[in-house]
Amino acid sequence: EAGVAQSPRYKIIEKRQSVAFWCNPISGHATLYWYQQILGQGPKLLIQFQNNGVVDDSQLPKDRFSAERLKGVDSTLKIQPAKLEDSAVYLCASSLQGRKAFFGQGTRLTVV
């Protein structure tokens, strides 16, 4: 079974630039999550989708972050404009209706 795929693996941008990350969840997984993991901390949820609807985006900085999941499969997370404090690993995870969430390898973003 293929895992959660994310791209790119690494990205370096200057502050105030924009960036986008892509995630392809495990086939059949209706729930998709984007987490932000700052170095030395546990992952923090940014947004949760159930199919193509948003379930929880309470911790998403909506003035600069946006995410979409068209057709209830792939998802993109965008940051515009980026700030230095956005430097982190962005993790995508997916799950069936049940409890087990499977994570991708993440995209490491460095904002300089």
Added chain:
Amino acid sequence: QQQVKQSPQSLIVQKGGISIINCAYENTAFDYFPWYQQFPGKGPALLIAIRPDVSEKKEGRFTISFNKSAKQFSLHIMDSQPGDSATYFCAARAKNAGGTSYGKLTFGQGTILTVHP
């Protein structure tokens, strides 16, 4: 409260020893408690999980102990090996309103485990 507090921040054990990582939570709506293992450059991988209706779950060398009244749970790694060196995260999850699906995982701060040969 949604917090999950994890300790210690770092742990060094000798090969063959027992590694113990502790977590405490406040939200009594949590009803699923997984542990994740993360190697550098990789995403977290589910290691073992427990529901609050049992006090202990064992899978190989990994055991979760759960104390519902104290709102605490812990991971024990028996016969620790150098290959176990990684960052370990406890987490907790509650059901969404309506009880038909699960919400976000709330993670602890992580424990960096180093097992010396």
